[in-house]
Each structure stands twice: as C-alpha cells, then as structure tokens.
Amino acid sequence: MxxxxxxxxxxxxxxxxxxxxxxxxxxxxxxxxxxxxxxxxxxxxxIGAIKGRRLDLDAAALGFGVTVFLGVKLASRGRAGLEDFERAVCAIREVQTVEHVLGLYDYRLRVVARDLEDFERVLRRRIMTLPGIGPVEANVLLSEERLPGPL
The missing domain is CATH 1.10.10.10 (Winged helix-like DNA-binding domain superfamily/Winged helix DNA-binding domain)
Incomplete structure (x- = not known):
C-alpha cells in the first residue's frame, strides 16, 4: 500500500x-x-484510495418506503454455490447491497420495496427462489440515525 x-x-x-x-x-x-x-x-x-463517485438517492422520496435487512444462510456450501447465489441475487434490482459476512449468516442483503406487500412479493418470488438459499432472517429498518462519514 x-x-x-x-x-x-x-x-x-x-x-x-x-x-x-x-x-x-x-x-x-x-x-x-x-x-x-x-x-x-x-x-x-x-492506487485505489478513491474508488469512484456516487450519487445518494432518497429511497423514500422515490417511492420505496420500506428497507429490510436480510440475513441469509446458504443451504449448500462450496465455491459454485456461492458464485451461483451471488450472480442470482445481484440480478434482483430491489437488492441494494450484497455483503458476504462471517458469523451467524453467510450474506447480509439490504432490500428496498414500495411497502410491506411489495417486500413480501420480492421475498417470496425472487429471494426465496435463489439457488442454495437456506434460512433467512428479516429486520425492517425503522430509522437511520448515522450516515457513513469520512474514515
């Protein structure tokens, strides 16, 4: 470095x-x-210290009133399973971030939806049909108090 x-x-x-x-x-x-x-x-x-520039949009102002964090555990392990899951989950436009994490779950997803009914549709029809998906835990965002700041 x-x-x-x-x-x-x-x-x-x-x-x-x-x-x-x-x-x-x-x-x-x-x-x-x-x-x-x-x-x-x-x-x-x-040198990679600056990765790019980004525009932060207000999801609620754009009609996405619900944000849900999902903890996802994969049912199947292995490199192919991870790659298949990542490729498929990244194709879902309501999924804003995909984080491969260490701990209770294998992945943490940030999902936006218009309302809870819309989230349920995304969860049932898109997320729960992903390859290798296992147990899922949902946490609904109530408020966001701290925004990312300078390192």
Whole structure:
C-alpha cells in the first residue's frame, strides 16, 4: 500500500464530505495549485484510495418506503454455490447491497420495496427462489440515525 501523507488525508476528508468540489477550491483549502490537486486526486484513484463517485438517492422520496435487512444462510456450501447465489441475487434490482459476512449468516442483503406487500412479493418470488438459499432472517429498518462519514 502506498503511504498517504497529511495532504492526501486532508484531500480525502474534503472529497468524502463533498466529491463535487472543484480542484481549484480544494487546492486553495490545501494550499496547493489546481494542477497539483488534480495530480494528487489522479494518484489517489490509481492506487485505489478513491474508488469512484456516487450519487445518494432518497429511497423514500422515490417511492420505496420500506428497507429490510436480510440475513441469509446458504443451504449448500462450496465455491459454485456461492458464485451461483451471488450472480442470482445481484440480478434482483430491489437488492441494494450484497455483503458476504462471517458469523451467524453467510450474506447480509439490504432490500428496498414500495411497502410491506411489495417486500413480501420480492421475498417470496425472487429471494426465496435463489439457488442454495437456506434460512433467512428479516429486520425492517425503522430509522437511520448515522450516515457513513469520512474514515
């Protein structure tokens, strides 16, 4: 891993708060020229410290009023089972995140739906028919108090 200096860390912190800020603005804050700021941003992308930019949408404002976290245990083990499950679950558009985890469950899914009836439809017709699916535990999101911030 490439070492990050204090300026790199300050630049990453500023970008994590607002990735749309112009390089000239960031440079003024960091006491760098615009080209020097761009070179640092490009280097941070190249070494993988910056993976991309993302637009955060408000699911509720877009008509998705229910978010459910599913703990999924696979019935069958093995590399082929994992790959088949991952490929199939990633094709379900209501599944927002797929996390392979260590613990009680093999996967943790974040699923959005318009309402509980819509979630039940997604669960019964799409998720419970996935290859290798075993026991599933659902937790409905009531509120989200903390949003991801800078590392």
């Amino acid at each position: 490439t070492e990050l200096d204090d300026i790199d860390r300050r630049l990453l912190r500023a970008l994590s708060l607002d990735a749309t800020r112009p390089a000239a603005d960031l440079g003024r804050e960091l006491e760098l020229s615009q080209p020097a700021t761009w070179r640092r941003i490009r280097r941070l992308r190249e």
